[in-house]
Amino acid sequence: MTHQRILIATEAWHPQVNGVVRTLDTTVRTLRGWGHVVDVLEPSSFWTIPVPFYPEIRVCLPRPGRVYDRIRRFRPDDVHISTEGPLGRLVRRYCLNRGWRFSTSYHTRFPEYLAELARVPERWSYHVLRQFHNRAGALMVATPSLQLELKARGFTAPMCRWSRGVDLTLFRPHPHPHGDSPYPRPVLLYVGRVSAEKGIEDFLRLSTPGTKVVVGDGPARADLERRYPAAKFLGYRKGEALAACYAMADLFVFPSKTDTFGLVTIEALACGVPVAAYPVTGPKDIITHDALGALDHDLGAAVERALRTGNRAACIAEGRSYTWENCTRQFLENLVPVRG
Structure with a gap:
């Protein structure tokens, strides 16, 4: 296996607790275990502020020079932009300015979330997301139905599947069905x-x-x-x-x-x-x-x-059919070299 230098940009990272963070963290650890060199460009290195209506989530406000210097020093073979926030946008701009190819992924329905929490019309948000993703060399999506939905909404980037996995050493059947519960059933x-x-x-x-x-x-x-x-x-x-x-x-x-x-x-x-x-x-x-x-x-x-x-x-x-190894293998196969 040829070992690759992979840069992943994401606003979703520890200490947040959610499925996106778990997916990225496990993917990174698996890639490193296979010998790949992975740099995660995430919010802890930059100034952040809490989202007004969702304070446990913080928005990253990075300085462009620091982001660009980090990319230059790492010299990636592949760039993956996982989230559409300020950090992801700076990495996207760096790639476009240099004619580099990159991949993105669609994890979160921000249009629906913003409509629910802040009354932002969905059509505005989807317009912004189409602009963000449609310049990608590959757009990774988790399911066939999501792929069809995004195509119907005007997303034109080449789409590929990036499923999810389960830690089967942790999430396993209890020897006694349903385990022990102090609560009335069901x-x-x-x-x-x-x-x-x-x-x-x-x-x-x-x-x-x-x-x-x-x-x-x-x-x-x-x-x-x-x-x-x-x-x-x-x-x-x-x-x-x-x-x-x-x-x-x-x-x-x-x-x-x-x-x-x-x-x-x-x-x-x-x-x-x-x-x-x-x-x-x-x-x-x-x-x-x-x-x-x-x-x-x-x-x-x-x-x-x-x-x-x-x-x-x-x-x-x-x-048990969902393994992180298969998930990470999909991710690796979906990456597009920066110089295609």
Whole structure:
């Protein structure tokens, strides 16, 4: 294998806790394990300010000279721009000014998020994103349905698949199905940011038997915890503590209509937990038959059906088909040399 010098620019990085960070971090560690030299250009080296309506996310405000000097000194063979913020835009400008090719990826539905949180019209945001991505030599997307959706919205860059993976040493079936739970069953689990754009209130307002458990944190947590006192809010969990939450669940509920994949859904499957979700991009690419759970525009109906039809063995087999090695191999094959 020829070892490559790969520059990855991203505003999504530690200490943020989300699927994008987990995907990038695992991809970088896997690439380095294979002998590639990877430089991650991320916000910790620059001045940042919190997003006004989402303070746990910080916007990077880098000085162009520092960014350009970092790229020059690294001398990359490949450049991948993972996010569309100020840092990604500076790296994109550097590449375009020198006639370099680069790849990008579409992780987050910022138009829908901005419409939900700040009332910014979606058409404005999509116009900006088309301008950003359409100059890329390759645009990496997680699922076939997302690729079709972006093409319909006027994205013209060559698109290629970059799926997601599961740490199968961590997210694994519990020796005793559903693990140990201190809560009345069925245990319905949500894992992710606790924020309006994630649709979590659709989950919390369901009149279903059992216990709703929320793992994660975010700007909406205090209000939702006050209004839904029967739900159990556990805050962030990681590692074995997160895996234990999956293991105790009877069902994983994914109420988001704005995610592009939903890494948490395949983690749940790998633990043998079926999934209930809306039939939208992400879930409809993963939950492809009843043994894995159920999709319905009525989330309550999806929950009821998934509890009835979900099959633990089928979920485990499906979850184990998503490996970080395959994911990273896709990423590597999708890169475009800066001098093509």
